[in-house]
Amino acid sequence: MDEQQATKRADEIIHQAVDGMSPKPTLKRTGLRPVGACVADEHSAGERKQVTLSYQLTGVPGIEAKKLVRQARDAWVKLGYKFQSSDADWSDPFPSVSMRSVPDDFWMTAVTGVVDKTKGEGLAAISVTSPCFVGADKGGADPAAFRPTESDEHAERGALEYSSRIYDALGVRHAPPQSGEGVATYQDAEDRYAHHAWSTEPLVEEALAQVLQRAQAHFESTGWTVRQVPTATGVPMLLARHAADGTVARLAPSTDGVLRVAVTTPAIRPYSAEA
Missing domain, CATH: 3.30.980 (Threonyl-tRNA Synthetase; Chain A, domain 2)
Incomplete structure (x- = not known):
């Protein structure tokens, strides 16, 4: 194929x-x-x-x-x-x-x-x-038609850097990649975004709550605004936004104890995810 x-x-x-x-x-x-x-x-x-x-x-x-x-x-x-x-x-x-x-x-x-x-x-x-x-x-077909732009590549690197820092802050193992996870570039109207999604291994409720507390502390100490959103699991979801470049992170607990992480970075211009 x-x-x-x-x-x-x-x-x-x-x-x-x-x-x-x-x-x-x-x-x-x-x-x-x-x-x-x-x-x-x-x-x-x-x-x-x-x-x-x-x-x-x-x-x-x-x-x-x-x-x-x-x-x-x-x-x-x-x-x-x-x-x-x-x-x-x-x-x-x-x-x-x-x-x-x-x-x-x-x-x-x-x-x-x-x-x-x-x-x-x-x-x-x-x-x-x-x-x-x-x-x-x-020996396969040429994927040149899907080659990303320079701004796309910068946004993808930024999203991956933010994800790496979130992973370090959580302090738990990630699960094997699932269908639909990974990094990709998307378009919404005239705006383009890099999006990186991944999941943790299943956690008990107490551990999940502790992991989210560490995540919130990480966001608040590195220039993100954070808010909690109630969920059916009893453990709130975290939504965070980085003021410098508009990156948005979502940490959503699921009923099976898995924490699903998604980081979306606008593909606006070359930049560094230093903050």
Whole structure:
């Protein structure tokens, strides 16, 4: 498999889920760089690549988001694709589904992001990630069309530096990379951002609370503004913003004890993440 084949197959899996949906959503691309290093090879020389296509399903009422996720699940089940672990909890107003294709082992997710919890409104999104394949320097297709700009590269380095400092402050081990995690560049209207996402290993509630206290102390001592947001886990989420460059960090505890970390840095100009 090469880049072109992987992209074509990922796009096919997206449309297998979306084309029969009712109401009919509009696909809004969320990733600028669909070709990236193989997540499984994070510490290697990066010879292998993988494709990730991600879309928001827009143009439909927010109360339909759960219905769209279920329809994606149904379409993939009908094609014989398998669940990664188990089916979604459909009693949850904002469910998510994680599956893989058979036999070629593409991984896909359909998730419901919360827009208004009180009204039950969400935003459905869908993502497909290919297996790893050999990159252009080893005989694959040329990924030049997805080469980042200088500002993108500076923003990515900044996001990774901030993530590294947050990791040091937390003082806990990170989990193996999951589908959808890693670093990527995104565009929202006219603005571009670098985004780095990763997770910790599962923690008990007391340890999770202590980790977040260390994170808040780190943010407050290095020029970030911080606020706590209540969550269903009983442990608050931390939202932090760095005044110097507008970087935003989100540390969100989940019900399984995993702390999900996301750092988003604007791709405005070359800068240093020294602060």
